[in-house]
Amino acid sequence: MIWGVSFFLHFFWEMVQVPFFADMTGAPHWDVVWLCTRATFGDANIAIGAYAIAALICRDWFWAMSGWSRMNLSAYLAAGLMVTIILEYWATGEGQRWGYSELMPIFSWTGTGILPLAQWVFLPLVAVVVVKWMILGWLALREMNPHLSECNK
Structure with missing residues (x-):
């Protein structure tokens, strides 16, 4: 569920931040959709990896369902942020995978865009809240419908 919810949230974010990347606003629509979809697969994989790191640290795969500790959230956010900083630094530098437009606010000390970093603070928190809400709703x-339990036997 973390991967799926993250995929949806990150795809939306990727599409919204298109104007902040060089050469994206003039690209054909389906090229932009394809590039954002590829980026979103990476984002969702980073999200599940960060979640797994937090689960290993707190020794609870379902930590998002229980009360969150500072340790859980710190590990989850730090893992996603570290990977993002490294990938953005490489991709906009030596990797030459993408560049920022003049609209992108940039951290001067890393040269990394602020929006990709904000993405990895805001969206992981939204993802765990949504997943928790979905699981609690399912439970x-x-x-309310005991016959649903019979289907799981």
Whole structure:
């Protein structure tokens, strides 16, 4: 669920931030959709990896369902941010994978865009809240409809 919810959230974010990347606003629509989809696969993989790191540290795969500790959230956010900083630094530098337009606000000490970093603070938090909401909703539905439990036997 983390991967799927993250995919949806990150795809939306990627499409919204198109004007902040060089040469994207003039590209054909389907080329932009394809580039954003590829980036989103990477984002969703980073999200599940960051979630797994937090799960290993707190020894609870379902940590998002229980009360969050500072350790869980710190590990989750730090893992995603570190990977993002490294990838953005490489991709806009030596990797020459993409560049920022003049609209992108940039951290001067890394040369990394602020929007990709904001993405990895805001969206992971939204993703775990949405997943928790979905699971709690499913559990409540199962309690209201006992026959649903029979289908799982």
